[in-house]
Amino acid sequence: MKLYEICFSPTGGTKKAADILANEIGENVLFVDLTDRKNKFSDILLAEDDVAVIAVPSYGGRVPKPAVRRIAAIKGNGARAVLVCVYGNRAYEDTLVELQDTAKRSGFRNISAVAAVAEHSIARRYASGRPDEQDRAQLVEFTRKIQSKLSDENDTEPTVPGNHPYKKRSGSGMVPKASKHCIKCGLCAEKCPVLAIDKDNPKKVNRSACISCMRCVSICPQSARKISHIMLAAVNVMLKNVCSERKNCELYL
Known part of the structure; x- marks a missing residue:
């Protein structure tokens, strides 16, 4: 059995949550970076006895489009999957x-799911420092149940919340701009998951390509x-009522 962590985490919050689960499930985790647009995801083939932690952030209550496409290219071949969506303490809708539908179409057997909270990637005052020790303890405890399900070869799919059809995608309109301090090092263009930043002129951004991931x-x-x-400031005000009260991880087995 091989253990994979398949993760779309532009600012690191999603990976923090996924790391907790993957490192508790097993050792020698094989990391697949879904933000790396240079990866040839169609070459990634899992086996039936493999296990994958598949983790994505929630952008406006949906899986980011690039993550959907890249997961779809991976060949799950019946591998069992632990699904993780991470959101900034508002809602994951x-x-x-x-994510469950996408993984299933790629040939994964979805055996458990988690909705975890991490620092909001835009309004960073919300869920600051999360996942924290309280989140870690909750996820570690849940991992014991996942391991038991794996040992029992119980492949029942959990019932997760959500709607069909999915809610309509809506762009945040939050396109970061380069300030006068930009030295044109090109790192932002190199690491942009969707090639939205001009490598020769980082002040030039393709607004229609940008997914407001904040990487x-x-x-x-x-x-x-x-x-x-x-x-x-407008985003902070808008989120104040819905993000101020702490939300815990939601677990599905």
Whole structure:
């Protein structure tokens, strides 16, 4: 048996949650980076006795489009999957059911699912520092139940919340811009999951390609990529009521 962690995590929050689960399930985890657009995902073939932790963030209550396409290219071949969606303490809506459908179409057997909370990638004051020790304890305890299900070869699929059809996608409109501190090192363009930033001129961004994942903001060594202060303030106000109260991980077996 091989253990895979298949993860779309532009700013690291989703990976933190996925790491907890994968490292508790087993050792020698094979990491598949769904944000790496250079990966040839169609070459990734799992075996029936393999296990995969498949983790994505929730963007507006949906799985990010690039993640859907890249998971769809992977050949699950009956491998068992633990599904993880991570959200910024607002709501994950149809993300988990869409991930379940996507993984199933790729040949995975979905045996459990988790909705976990991580620091909001745009309004970072919400769920700051999460997943924290309380989240870790909850996920570690749940992993024991996953391991038991794996040992029993119980392949029943969990019932997860969500709607068919899924909610309509809506762009956040949050496209980071380069400030005067940009030194044109090209790191943001190189690491952009969707090739939205011009490698020769990082101030030039393809707004229709940008998925507002905030990777460019999080990795810029000069802190030179930012969102409009006015738009960021508006988002913080909009999320205040729905994000202020702590939400715990939701677990499905």
